[in-house]
Amino acid sequence: MNILRGYSTKVALSGMAIGAIFAATACNSATSTPAAPTAAPSQSLTQAVNQVVESGFPGVQAVIDGPGGHRVLTAGVGDLQTGAPFAADAQVRIGSNTKTFVTTVILQLVAEGKVELDAPIERYLPDVVQGNGNDGNRITVRQLMQHTSGIPDYLGHGTVEGGMAAEGSQLDPTADAIRWRQYEPADLVRRAMTMPPNYEPGARAEYTNTNYIVLGMLIDKVTGQSPAAEITRRIIEPLGLRATYFPAPGDTGIRDPHPSGYHQIDGKRVDFTITDTSWAGAAGAMISTGADVNRFFIALLDGKLLPAAQLAEMQRTVPFDREPGAGYGLGLIHRPVPCGKEVWGHGGSIPGFEVRTGVAADGTAVTVTSNQLPTSRAAFDAVEKVFEIAICGG
Missing domain, CATH: 3.40.710.10 (DD-peptidase/beta-lactamase superfamily)
Structure with missing residues (x-):
């Protein structure tokens, strides 16, 4: 299963309108x-x-x-x-189009001097990206946004150097136990931190959803507001996206x-x-x-x-x-x-x-x-x- 992704040639086998509104028969x-x-x-x-x-x-x-x-x-x-x-x-x-909204907010914060692209995430979120070889002191904000951080996916996708992600580490959102459960971002990041890094920070790019959960936490920490609130204030409302929401x-x-x-x-x-x-x-x-x-x-x-x-x-x-x-x-x-x-x-x-x-x-x-x-x-x-x-x- 491969979900929450951008465009991919790997098939997922598991997963205000402008102008007039039309009516049509099915x-x-x-x-x-x-x-x-x-x-x-x-x-x-x-x-x-x-x-x-x-x-x-x-x-x-x-x-x-x-x-x-x-x-x-x-x-x-x-x-x-x-x-x-x-x-x-x-x-x-x-789905993952959400990532572009999140990145836009962070780059606005960069322009405002509140975040540095090449600063370690540890500066903003102490002790969050830590454990089993994962080290926020060595991972930058840019690397999180570009999927070059090496931190593992809390969904359990991908491989780590030397083998697959840990047995039983996969979070399957199609399972009933997950489908109806309320998660906090910190819960998801802690889950990822139970696994070793996929690779050394900056060594390559590998699409990983944990990167953007951490980036959402960064928005919250720097602004004092949730990613949803900042996306709404900075993007949705100025552009009049009346049918867009978190x-x-x-x-x-x-x-x-x-x-x-x-x-x-x-x-x-x-x-x-x-x-x-x-x-x-x-x-x-x-x-x-x-x-x-x-x-x-x-x-x-x-x-x-x-x-x-x-x-x-x-x-x-x-x-x-x-x-x-x-x-x-x-x-x-x-x-x-x-x-x-x-x-x-x-x-x-x-x-x-x-x-x-x-x-x-x-x-x-x-x-x-x-x-x-x-x-x-x-x-x-x-x-x-x-x-x-x-x-x-x-």
Whole structure:
């Protein structure tokens, strides 16, 4: 199982809308909903959206914003029981896209002189990243944001030098004992600290969710406010992202309108819409819409959220272990697409939803959401094809 990730060529086998809102009947045919006069979607894009459902997903939505206007294409259903469509302004769990929001706040704190990128995390969080060879004195804030810290994943993913993560160390959020449990960030970090480091700090990059739980704790310590409060004050409210939020403690649902999210467990499709995502926290608990996610990434890359110096730091990349040819910056992924466009974004997978995001240099922003994680390489590739056609102008 591989969840709370950015884009990956490794398949997960376990996991205000802008303009007019549309109504459509549930069907397996792509529907396009323009908010303003826009070019019609290409036949190839329409076919690709339909192919996602044919590959085994309940439903899919592609939200496209930019020079061509605002478009929403959907196929399949948002709810298998009722047959309701995937609403144009559907709110969904955006998984690891949360990491880009967290990084943006920290880089704002860097610009304000409150955090130093290359300072050891021990300076801000004494004795938090300590144990079994993990040492916060040797791990910088930058390394946490870029997944080069070497600290282990509290979910138990990945390998340590010399072997696999400790037996029984995996935290499985699809298990009932975890699905309904309330976690504090410190609980998750302490769990990670029971395992040895994956590698020496700075030796390589390996995507690890613990990094962002620690970064959420850093925000709390430096500002005196939770990551949710700072993300709301610094990003959500200034950009008017009215459908974007961080679930409150104990909030297990998703605000309406929302599709149902499904997850394959032992070959059976389980409704995973209602769940406590405190285990994901600052690494992946946020909820948003495709239009809001596009607006956030457009604003970020336009320099509306960060000074030029901090945005440049965000775009300094290292090879991304989850996708050949891609680079991971500070909570931001530079990813290749067939048409050769310069594309930055992130992506997120969490039981019930997969959300792929990106903004091209020409201003085209795309968010593709499926209400189930892919269960095969063919399914993964089907969603990726939608993203690539859409971002390339299809």
